[in-house]
Amino acid sequence: MTSATIVEPKDAHPGYPTGLRRWLVTTDHKDIGLLYMGFSAAMFFVAGMLALVFRAELAAPGVQFLQGSLYNQLVTLHGLAMVFAFIMPFATGLNNYLIPLMIGSPRTALPRLSKWGFWLLPLAVMVLLIPFFLQFFGVGDGASQASWTMDNTGLDMQSRLGVDFTIVAVYLFGISSIFGAFNVIVTVLTLRTPTMSLWSMPLFCWGWLVVAFLLLLVVPVLATAVGLLFADRHFGTHFFIASGGGDPILFQHLFWFFGHPEVYIVVLPAWAILPTILSAFSRKPIYGYKAQVYSYWAIAFLGSIVWGHHMLAQGLPLMENLYFMYATFSISVPTSVLIFCWIGTIWRGAMTFETPMLFALGAIVGMLIGGLSGVLIPDAGAYSQYHNTMYITGHFHYPFFGAAVLGMMATVYYYLPKMTGRMYNESLGRLHFWITAVSFNVTFLSMMMVGLAGMPRHVVDYAIKYADWNRVISVAAFVLGAAQLIFLYNVIQTIRGHGEKAADKPWEGAVGLEWTPSSPPPS
Amino acid sequence: MLIESEILKMLRKSCLSFLLLACLGGSAYADWAFNFQPAVAPLADDALRIHNRFMVLVIALFVSTMAVMAYSLFYHRKDKGFKPAIFTGPTTPTLWVLSALPFIGLVFVDYVWVGVPAYYAAVTMENTQEGADLVLRVTASQWKWQYEYPAQGIKFVSSLSTPLTQIYQGAAKGDNYLLEVDNPLVLPVNKKIRILLLSSDVMHAWSVPAFGVKRAAVPGFLRETWVKIEKEGTYRGQCAQICGTNHAFMPIVVEAVSVERFAAWVAKKKAEQEALTTSAEKVWTKDELLQHGQGIYEKICISCHLPGGVGIPGVFPALADSKIVNSPYQDASGRLIKDGHLDRVLNGKQGTAMQAFKNTLSDVDIAAVVTYERNSFGNKTGDVLQPVLVRKLR
Amino acid sequence: MHQVLAPNSNRLIVKLVALVLGAFAFGCALVPFYTIICRVTGLNGKTEGVVSWAGGVTADLSRFVTVEFAGTTMQGLSWEFRPTTERITVHPGEITTTTFYARNPTNETLSGQAVPSVSPGWVAQYFKKIECFCFKQQQLQAGEERQMPLVFYVSPDLPVDVHEIALAYSFFPITKSR
Known part of the structure; x- marks a missing residue:
């Protein structure tokens, strides 16, 4: 675990546990945050490797080394691990670390709950991966092949072990994120420094508050969906099987009732930190603070009532299709309010372009492309050309990677001096940004192109006419993967104490309570 | 420090030019569709x-x-001495x-x-509820499509015809690699065709991009869509819902022809079906069945049961030495033994990847492949299954 | 919890737990809710499972509706199953009888459950079945064949722009134990 290498806080108070014990018994919000971030960053690399394995297979037509079943399993695991074991816990780690500092509290409200939430994660990941490895010993048929959405319930029923383990893992991940959500809500609502009103707290707190409520609303629905699926598999019920009066489409409704808000759960923490970083490096206050807060709530609300646009090719009645189309279009308004405010924040500022700023600007562009490519999709008139093609895959990686991951990288670079007391290597940081930005866009724009041309997603092999784009995607994906090693190296070097000592407030334009304590903050 | 930044610059340049090269260089197929x-x-x-x-x-x-954004990034910079505004x-x-x-x-x-x-x-x-000139029933199963023209009395199965050597062994690939089938769907142009979609196992999706049609086939539920093809030609699509191991190998090929040619095709197809019936009625020799059965095995069964019928333990059962294969398939009074060898091949096994091949294969095909399996891989039942019996038991 | 939380935060936690339980209950409630919605609106093409003959329906002789039939057996059911008539043109309100053919060529008694589905889905509410083999499980003895009846009418309330509808049965195997 990378976080295990983080140096002991220099001015830890006497009696503060050290070594391994520190990480096991700690209730310090910063340590818990680091645990979350370290573990999920490791999962980022694991899940990324899975993607590179199947991208290598997809580099040329023909099945080279991955059979269809293994390919499907890798795609499924990549999706599940990235969403549940990387992005969500990483954002939880950030909130554990940052929110108390931002609201002037020495701790989070429910650190033990939060810590339990963390220790569920390695367990969940193990449960998720066990069937994949068991198949090499002749046990079972591997991990789930049904993609992370599991929405082909007939296919789920055919799986021997994989789907069961996935369901258990989803429960563990779900409980973990609900614990995290409790912690955020109680912390933000009760532990703010007396002078800080809700309307003066940092946007990151607002964003996470919205995310936490979304989690509490939609994760139980996912739990219902996969729980009933489990019952169908083992207890002879027919919730999603037509023979006993069930409907496989019902599973899709339940899943996407969770699945669409999940997109906002993933991106909102990053959206909420962007204005802070943009404002710091523009040396100018955040533009449209209230407009952004209202947009978060609007997005959370609208995002919860539009799930059906994932199902427009499933043969829903016309009225449903029309409703989901027009309802989904409405999300473009609050989303563009956010982009408008971000640009408003840098407009007429005095910008400098340190690495966090580069990543934040990259995240704006990523969200712009993600949003604009996404607003086409719910269009019921053309949906049949987008549904389940690589266009969808390319599109959703923009908000997920382009906005959420780039935004989190901006956050890491921005707060790394605060967390470690050292400055990271600026030129390595910039190098990381430029290679990431270019290779990321090449990868996923090409995916959209080949998807528009008709290539379906989830396929282990493809027709000759899709070969050119796929070669580009694979090469760019490997460059993208390699660029993250620069990031890893840079962060580890910083943690190990290379680099200049960081001031308490290393950024000229930074504002907020989190810059008051020393770097790193005392335990 | 200076050297370091030089190296970084070089590294950055080489990475970017590598990407550029990957994008532009060596375009073997030149299909940059967007x-x-x-x-x-x-x-x-x-x-x-x-x-x-x-x-x-x-x-x-x-x-x-x-x-x-670019304007702002260019002008509103500290190094240009821009004084930040304070508006919010x-x-x-x-x-x-x-x-x-x-x-x-x-x-x-x-x-x-x-x-x-x-x-x-x-x-x-x-708008499927009026004006259809032709009804087509499509039944999806793992991993093929069954097409049925009820009014014309035609029914056949269409599955991937790309040789396995092209997929798995790197043999030179044809132009329509993975987008070619043994029995293409033939449809008349300028007729409204109503497409009824069913599935016999898991969810699939019937999709032909040139028609703008993509619709799920949901097990237990009827779905429908329609198409009116405006131009003769061959159009290709694929299954668009992940449906298991061979999801990538479930193409759709539609030949759109004139009304006259369609009528001729219908007549030809009916004659073919009758010929199949006749060939099922003749008594086949063991060698003929074995030879034909090997072909079927290597086309269909081999992808799961593998060469030599060894299967994958715990996933796909072995046929060599299999209890089911070496037990009788019909009882004393000539009825199909439930869960016997022939029943498995005809009707599949619920909840597994073993499909019901009675929808896919002709009497002759099934008789041949069962005979082949019962007399290969070390299995020595000596049985010869005649197509006539398959017809009776399917 | 070793931290002493302010009483208001304890109340908050209780509320949040209630919220989660409420969301879970909501998720569970969505299942019967969906079924009810589907029954009322025919959202997913499922026809009503009960005999529905409201006496006194008069046939609307001024127009026709064509009903297309289809049938498939699901994986694992060793039967032959198909409609005996491919399509029927009827007047709305006119009671019609048709049959589906089923045969069990095996040496065992097998049971199956037919699941009806109407397309377009919303038309399901106008498709009234008086007698149907799908009302209960069907059992075929070894080697038995049977013509299974379907007696239905299309409600005269069917919107006038609907001229063609389709009805399909998927025959699922009933297994003793999985």
Whole structure:
């Protein structure tokens, strides 16, 4: 675990546990945050490797080394691990670390709950991966092949072990994120420094508050969906099987009732930190603070009532299709309010372009492309050309990677001096940004192109006419993967104490309570 | 420090040029498509038209937003000595109006510019309840399509015909690699064809991009869509819902022909079906069955049960030494033994990847492959299963 | 919890737990809710499972509706199953009888459950079945074949622009134990 290498806080108070014990018994919000971030960053690399394995297979037509079943399993695991074991816990780690500092509290409200939430994660990941490895010993048929959405319930029923383990893992991940959500809500609502009103707290707190409520609303629905699926598999019920009066489409409704808000759960923490970083490096206050807060709530609300646009090719009645189309279009308004405010924040500022700023600007562009490519999709008139093609895959990686991951990288670079007391290597940081930005866009724009041309997603092999784009995607994906090693190296070097000592407030334009304590903050 | 930054610069340059090379260099196939396949049916016309309408504005929005950003990034910099402003929102009524404009524009694009034509397209797409000239039943199963023309009395199965050597052993690939089938669907042009979709196992999706058609086949539920092909030609699509191991190998090929040629094809297909019936009635020799059965095995069964019938322990059962294969398939009074060898091949096993091949294979095919399996891989039942019996038991 | 939380935060936690339980209950409630919605609106093409003959329906002789039939056996059911008539043109309100053919060629008694589905889905509410083999499980003895009846009418309330509808049966195997 990378976080295990983080140096002991220099001015830890006497009696503060050290070594391994520190990480096991700690209730310090910063340590818990680091645990979350370290573990999920490791999962980022694991899940990324899975993607590179199947991208290598997809580099040329023909099945080279991955059979269809293994390919499907890798795609499924990549999706599940990235969403549940990387992005969500990483954002939880950030909130554990940052929110108390931002609201002037020495701790989070429910650190033990939060810590339990963390220790569920390695367990969940193990449960998720066990069937994949068991198949090499002749046990079972591997991990789930049904993609992370599991929405082909007939296919789920055919799986021997994989789907069961996935369901258990989803429960563990779900409980973990609900614990995290409790912690955020109680912390933000009760532990703010007396002078800080809700309307003066940092946007990151607002964003996470919205995310936490979304989690509490939609994760139980996912739990219902996969729980009933489990019952169908083992207890002879027919919730999603037509023979006993069930409907496989019902599973899709339940899943996407969770699945669409999940997109906002993933991106909102990053959206909420962007204005802070943009404002710091523009040396100018955040533009449209209230407009952004209202947009978060609007997005959370609208995002919860539009799930059906994932199902427009499933043969829903016309009225449903029309409703989901027009309802989904409405999300473009609050989303563009956010982009408008971000640009408003840098407009007429005095910008400098340190690495966090580069990543934040990259995240704006990523969200712009993600949003604009996404607003086409719910269009019921053309949906049949987008549904389940690589266009969808390319599109959703923009908000997920382009906005959420780039935004989190901006956050890491921005707060790394605060967390470690050292400055990271600026030129390595910039190098990381430029290679990431270019290779990321090449990868996923090409995916959209080949998807528009008709290539379906989830396929282990493809027709000759899709070969050119796929070669580009694979090469760019490997460059993208390699660029993250620069990031890893840079962060580890910083943690190990290379680099200049960081001031308490290393950024000229930074504002907020989190810059008051020393770097790193005392335990 | 200086050297380090030089190295970094070089590294950056080489990475970027590597990417550039990957994009432009050595284009063996030169198919840089960036829009839908040419539309040959009303639904595809609608989709393309709306997509283009939308895309133009989306690109315009992107470019204008990026232009504003670029302007800001270029001029509002500390190193140009720009003094930061302090505003946190629109300050004058004019600015309020100006900043509302993009959103009014967006609402217009969503609900009028695209929303209105999309409404009509969606309504058209669902218009299956009148004016059909021909009904086609499509039954999806892992991993093939069964097509049935009830009015014409034609029924056949269409599955991938790309040789396994091209897929798995790197043999030179044909032009229609993975997009070719043994029995293409033949449809007349300028006729409204109503397509009824069923599934016999898991969810699939029938999709032909040139028709603008993509619709799920949901187990236990009837789905339908329609197409009116405007131009003769061959159109290709694929299953569009992940449906298991061979999801990538479930293509759809449609040959659109004139009404006259369609009538001729119907006559020919019916004659073929009758010939199949006749050939099933003749008594086949063991060698003929073994030879034919080996072909079927190597085309279909081999992908799971593997060469030599060894299977994958715990996943796909072995046929060599299998209890089922070496037990009888019919009882003393000539009835099919439930869960026996022939029953498995004909009807599949619920909840597994073993499909019901009675929908896919002819009497002769099934008789041959069962005979082959019962006399190969070390199995020595000596049975010869005649196609006539398969017909009786299917 | 070793931290002493302010009483208001304890109340908050209780509320949040209630919220989660409420969301879970909501998720569970969506299942019967969906079924009810589907029954009322025919959202997913499922026809009503009960005999529905409201006496006194008069046939609307001024128009025709064509009903297309289809049938498939699901994986694992060793039967032959198909409609005996491919399509029927009827007047709305006219009671019609048709049959589906089923045969069990095996040496065992096998049971199956037919699941009806109407397309377009919303038309399901106008499709009234008086007698149907799908009302209960069907059992075929070894080697038995049977013509299974379906007696239905299409409600005269069917919107006038609907001229063609389709009805399909998927025959699922009933297994003793999985």
